[in-house]
Structures are given as C-alpha cells and as structure tokens.
Amino acid sequence: MKPLNPRQRPNPAPERIEFNSQMVIKKLRQSEDMVLYINYIDDKPTFIFLMAQFNPHTALTLIGFLDNRRALVVSDRDGVVKDSTFLNDINKQDAADVMIPSALEAGKKLNDAGVGLAIATNQGGFQSGKMSFEDTIAINVRVSQQMANAGGHLDAIFICPFAESLKSVDPDIYDARKPSGGMPLFARQLAAASEVPVLAMVGDQRTDGAAGQAAGLKFLAITDNHGRWEAELESARRNNKKLPILDTDASVYQEVPAFADAVRILLA
Numbered sequence: 465m466k467p468l469n470p471r472q473r474p475n476p477a478p479e480r481i482e483f484n485s486q487m488v489i490k491k492l493r494q495s496e497d498m499v500l501y502i503n504y505i506d507d508k509p510t511f512i513f514l515m516a517q518f519n520p521h522t523a524l525t526l527i528g529f530l531d532n533r534r535a536l537v538v539s540d541r542d543g544v545v546k547d548s549t550f551l552n553d554i555n556k557q558d559a560a561d562v563m564i565p566s567a568l569e570a571g572k573k574l575n576d577a578g579v580g581l582a583i584a585t586n587q588g589g590f591q592s593g594k595m596s597f598e599d600t601i602a603i604n605v606r607v608s609q610q611m612a613n614a615g616g617h618l619d620a621i622f623i624c625p626f627a628e629s630l631k632s633v634d635p636d637i638y639d640a641r642k643p644s645g646g647m648p649l650f651a652r653q654l655a656a657a658s659e660v661p662v663l664a665m666v667g668d669q670r671t672d673g674a675a676g677q678a679a680g681l682k683f684l685a686i687t688d689n690h691g692r693w694e695a696e697l698e699s700a701r702r703n704n705k706k707l708p709i710l711d712t713d714a715s716v717y718q719e720v721p722a723f724a725d726a727v728r729i730l731l732a
Contacts, residue, residue, distance in 0.1 A: 473516060473625070474597055483602050493524055500524050503605055505612040511620045512601060515640035517630050518650045530619060530658040533580040537730060538651050538681065541585040543668035543691030544723050545571065546607060563610045564690050570727035571616025577731055579663070580619035583607065584647035584675070588627030600625050622647040643671040643708045645678025652679055666726045669696050674708030677716060684726040685719045
C-alpha cells in the first residue's frame with residue numbers, strides 16, 4: 465500500500481556511495497518502503513536501512529543478520545552514543561559532533577559480550593533540504609566507524625530521512641519516523657528471523673520511548689546532560705506541545721544516567 469502522503473526519496477537510490485577511498489557502501493536492495501545498503505569495517509557488515517515506513521508483510525529480509533549474536537539492543541543516536549549538545553549551537557551545521565566516551569566503552573562491552581547494537585534515528589534534514597541523501601548516510605557511517613575504532617560494532621543502522629509523519633489508515637503500516645514504532649518493530653522482525661531477542665530500546669527523548677514501547681520493548685531513558693530529556697520537556701512546556709505518554713511501569717520503563725548504565729543493566 466502506498467503512503468497517503470508520499471515522501472521524496474531517490475528512486476532508484478544510488479547503487480554505490482563512496483565517501484573516501486576506504487569507505488564505500490553498496491546497495492543490496494530497494495523496495496517501495498526502504499533502501500538497504502551494506503558497509504564493511506574490519507570485514508564486519510553494518511546493514512543500513514533508509515525507511516519510509518514499516519509494513520511487516522513487505523519489509524526486506526536479511527539472511528545471516530546477527531550471526532554469532534545472542535541478543536540485540538536498539539538505541540537512539542544523538543544524546544545516547546553521540547553528544548547532542550552540538551544541536552543547540554546556533555551554527556550547528558559547523559559545530560563539532562562528538563561521540564560520548566563512556567558510550568564507546570559500553571559499545572565495546574556489548575560487542576565483547578556477543579550482544580548486537582542497532583541505531584534507530586530520525587534524520588529529517590534530508591526531506592527539509594538541509595542534508596543530501598549521501599550525507600544523511602555518511603553521518604551515520606561515521607558513527608559506525610567511531611564505534612569500531614573503540615572496539616564496538618554497529619550491526620544495523622535504521623534511518624528515517626523524512627521530516628514529516630506518515631499518514632496511513634492501515635493498522636499494519638507503521639511510520640518509520642519516531643515516535644511511531646516502525647524502526648524498532650522492523651528491528652524486532654529481523655532479529656526474530658534470526659531467533660535473537662531484542663533486549664530494549666535506549667533513548668534520550670520520550671519519542672524514543674514511544675517508538676520502543678510501540679514495538680513491545682522495554683525503554684531505558686537516558687537522563688544525563690549529553691542528551692535532551694529535560695530540554696525536551698521544557699521545550700514542550702514553552703511551546704504548549706504534547707509529548708508522547710509513556711508506560712512508566714517498572715517492567716517496561718527505567719531511567720538511567722547514561723548509555724553506559726543502560727548497558728550495565730542489560731548485561732547483568
């Protein structure tokens with residue numbers, strides 16, 4: 465079923481994107497709803513999905529995904545593994561975007577423990593014209609390289625490159641843009657095909673929590689000053705905006721200071 469408000473995406477998407485002589489990603493497949501690329505770092509694959517929506521009946525499948533993994537963690541990017549304070553810079557396009565050192569260490573702990581890590585991130589700058597399709601991918605590939613440099617590994621990156629929410633009356637179709645559950649739901653479907661459980665969704669905003677809980681995942685909320693937990697709340701109050709309502713039962717919700725603390729809990 466086509467989206468009721470189709471969003472612009474390359475059709476077909478580039479077969480190959482070269483960021484530098486050492487970093488080349490290749491397209492594996494493309495459907496109406498998503499594009500799948502693959503990138504190798506140290507001979508380990510990272511699968512990159514650019515998604516418009518998640519339809520469980522037509523979503524792309526993967527053979528060999530999460531091989532040698534015993535579980536998977538799904539995480540937001542900014543404010544969780546990457547410091548989001550640069551987003552508040554008036555010249556944020558030129559500001560330094562840096563990884564959180566403790567998150568890099570935690571990523572290595574996950575990798576050493578045989579637990580996969582996937583990032584699910586909204587990237588509305590593509591649709592709004594602030595970022596090219598290639599740059600939308602490149603900024604996330606750089607995160608995977610930084611994680612690998614620290615001894616970790618990103619098994620997958622799920623990206624919704626659209627600034628607008630998808631309007632669909634079909635209950636089987638989920639927008640990929642958070643707070644809809646499309647990206648974590650797709651991660652769960654891929655993991656289930658490999659008989660691997662998804663342990664939790666980790667994020668620094670209530671939109672992350674709504675997406676994770678819509679996918680039936682426990683949500684670990686990051687509340688440290690690298691993220692946007694309090695800023696999101698203050699912004700909503702200032703702009704009279706409603707935030708997603710989360711289930712705060714202890715069985716499906718927990719606040720933690722940082723991604724490193726979330727990993728410690730999940731590996732315990």
